Amino acid sequence: MGAIVFEGVVKRFGSQTILDGVDLEIRTGQKVVLLGPSGSGKSTLLRCINQLEDIDAGRITVLSHVITHANAARIRADVGMVFQNFHLFPHLTVLENVCLAPLLVRKVTRADAAAQARDLLGRVGMGHKADAYPPQLSGGQQQRVAIARSLAMKPQILLFDEPTSALDPEMVNEVLAVMNAIAAEGMTMVVVTHEMGFARDVADRVLFMDRGRIAEDADPRAFFSAPATDRARSFLAAIDRKRAETEKLRVTGRLPEAT
Numbered sequence: 001m002g003a004i005v006f007e008g009v010v011k012r013f014g015s016q017t018i019l020d021g022v023d024l025e026i027r028t029g030q031k032v033v034l035l036g037p038s039g040s041g042k043s044t045l046l047r048c049i050n051q052l053e054d055i056d057a058g059r060i061t062v063l064s065h066v067i068t069h070a071n072a073a074r075i076r077a078d079v080g081m082v083f084q085n086f087h088l089f090p091h092l093t094v095l096e097n098v099c100l101a102p103l104l105v106r107k108v109t110r111a112d113a114a115a116q117a118r119d120l121l122g123r124v125g126m127g128h129k130a131d132a133y134p135p136q137l138s139g140g141q142q143q144r145v146a147i148a149r150s151l152a153m154k155p156q157i158l159l160f161d162e163p164t165s166a167l168d169p170e171m172v173n174e175v176l177a178v179m180n181a182i183a184a185e186g187m188t189m190v191v192v193t194h195e196m197g198f199a200r201d202v203a204d205r206v207l208f209m210d211r212g213r214i215a216e217d218a219d220p221r222a223f224f225s226a227p228a229t230d231r232a233r234s235f236l237a238a239i240d241r242k243r244a245e246t247e248k249l250r251v252t253g254r255l256p257e258a259t
Helices: 042-049 072-078 094-106 110-123 139-151 169-184 196-201 220-225 230-251
Strands: 004-013 016-026 031-035 057-062 079-082 157-161 188-192 205-210 213-218
Touching (some): 004 042, 016 042, 042 057, 042 188, 079 139, 110 139, 169 188, 196 220, 213 220, 213 230
Parallel strands (some): 031 188, 031 205, 079 157, 157 188
Antiparallel strands (some): 205 213
């Protein structure tokens, strides 16, 4: 069985169906990118994996355990999640943010938690900021700390929910470099993103979602060279237009460079 398995999963918010009978298996070690227009169900699918959202029908199995309310905490301990807006505790130092979950959940000693945290902060290029507070950091720095915090729990799966969407272009590259390094180590990853370069170069699979369903499940090269559905072709064309418009504005000086 795969690391993550969806069987006929339905999720509704009121009268609106967000996930419409999703069947999906993600194998251990795979890097899967979820693409699709806003409202297609990408983030909701991700949040259902560690029960940040309850499902209305179907079944989700994570690491051989069918998700229930009784085992949600256990599953979350093995499934890290990196959010768009960092979710760091502003009153704790960077080091304390990374130490907190291992201390409370894994019950490691304070000395071991601190040693591990310093090692992880070094891996993401944030060792020199261990004693700083989140409000003193740039967005890219905060996101790298958030990734270190997730890694501190020694997860078997990492989920990323649009981790670069709140960042300027320079900071995006900082975070993507860390994600690329984690992917190269063999981590099972599920990533909601609009970073097409990451999807092309790092993902094993691209899932294109539309109206709560997986409309395409493809190798990245096949998806980007010859998408199978009109909806996916339209989506990629819109991204290409937006990229071209942004580049034109930069060249003409109407869009300031990131600082």
